[in-house]
Amino acid sequence: MKTLWSTAIVLGLAGAASAEISVDNCGDTLTFDKSPERIVVHDMNMTDMAFALGLQDKIVGLTGITGWYKTSPDFDTQRGDIPELAPKYPTVENLVAVSPEMFFAGWYYGMKPGGDVTPDTLAPFGIKTMVLTESCVHMDKDRPEATMDLLFDDVTRLGTVMGVSEKADELVSGWKEQLAAIEAKTADQAKPRVFLLDGPADAPFTAGKFAIPDAMIAAAGGTNVTHDMDTSWGRSSWEAVAASNPEFLILLDYSNGDGAEGTFKFLQEHPVMQHTDAVKNGRWIGLRYEELTPGPANIDAIQKVASAMHPDLF
Template sequence: MKKSLIALALTLLSAPAYAFPVTVDNCGTPLTFDAAPNRAVIQDINMSEMAFALGLQPSIVGVTGITGWYKLDEAFKRQQGSIPELAPKYPTIENLVAANPDFFFAGWYYGMKPGGDVTPDTLAPYGIKTLVLTESCVHLDKNRPAASMDLLYGDIEKLGKIFGRDAEADKLVSGWKAELAAIKGKIGGNGDTRVFLYDSGEDKPFTAGKFAMPSALIREAGGVNIMDDMETSWGTTSWETVAARNPQFLVLLDYQDDAGYQKLLNFLKSHPAMKETDAVKNERFVALRYAEITPGPANIEAIGKIARAMHPEAF
């Protein structure tokens, strides 16, 4: 009997300790949890993939903001399983409250708008705690660092802490860092290829600036975002500015609609200034999905795609 008690005590001591309360930084404000959420709602495909990567499905009662914009692949559908979608685009207060959640993972312009009906402040009276996607914090606080992979790593680590899955989060981040180290080892000092990301827009291109995740992805893949001096995350610029900087490589956003990325490439080929740039003349580009260019697990594969397309000789 004594040996059994000693064995039990040793087992308990060696088990992972998920001590609550836990506090995480939430756009500069502390957010405290007395226990792991058990009725979570997750906005957007990229944040859902973060939650799925940590195996949080048993604690998720709904997702929002997915089918209104994106075509889902079979891998995502398998991970989503029977979790319902509560709203195809931005959720309303009513959509969320009806599911009786205790946690919402979203971001500014990822399911929430500053001054809108759905914000951390409007959800708090219903007992819903909101974790804000770190990349989106810049919309309310311009004093943020430029985009880096810490945007992804940090949010995964926060989710792990909040849901008592620290070890799983650490394992994911360590694995991602190892993958990126291998890519960097292959491309070596090739890090100055001029890259332009083209999301949409014909009068003015909508693209990624200093605070948007693609700037970090491009840097990791051995390039430099030519719009890295835009003091914003996502925004518009002029075609004259882009053409003058003569990009050597393009990242084209593939919304997977009827024309996909091809309509973007066709437009660039017909544009009087852009058709003279090195990237367009040489048709040097990679097409990426929305989930690959917004913070999420797909970022790692996206970096590999960019690196291989931009530096094929290294692979």
């Protein structure tokens, strides 16, 4: 009996150990004893990931949605009655008030290095932070260049932590099939020079080699003219962009003000950009914020860009 009792204890301990959930988190390890029952998600793109995995019943609050963006009817339907705790960046108090076990956010996606809300400031309240992988470069410059794995791996990580790995794997598998079909059509085509612009400004805010649009442009059969920027999102100069003579433009459309059309008009009147091939030929597409930050909307956005750049192929 003593031997059987001892064996039961050993097996019980082994079972408890195997229930632990661990995923990579910007090079560190994020560990849970069990899947969280209460989470807060920041921003449209990460919320879309959670919705795609059917996690609405685990979300006790959203942050960073209405302060910047106009939501779609589909987003509103999926959100239901989930409250928004803060329209832009949350405070520690906003988060602690709903007692979450996890905050899904990123650097400059709800958190700022040295800011009030960071994994370190949330930890004393029992809140663990899953960090959006694209944003890790702000804390660790030794990161690989962007690929679509930024999306795939984050959805897989979220699925693992939340106990819906099978759903995550199914989503990622389908997305990879979609991208393979696009890439097969554009593989032998010339790759247009593409410039992404986040609105009119004195200096262009755009995507460098660590931002997911860099990988999206490549997947759509183009070349990002700001690929050499050693950052994810950052500022270039109009002279440098004009010198690269982009042939196609991706314009971020916030659905407020004049949107992407207003941005294109700005470029038509710009002293150097008006002379680029993309502006002269009117070759551009407007994409929403959630289509250009890591999230499920990336896949259809790649299809849109590929179709606009290579209309004869689609």
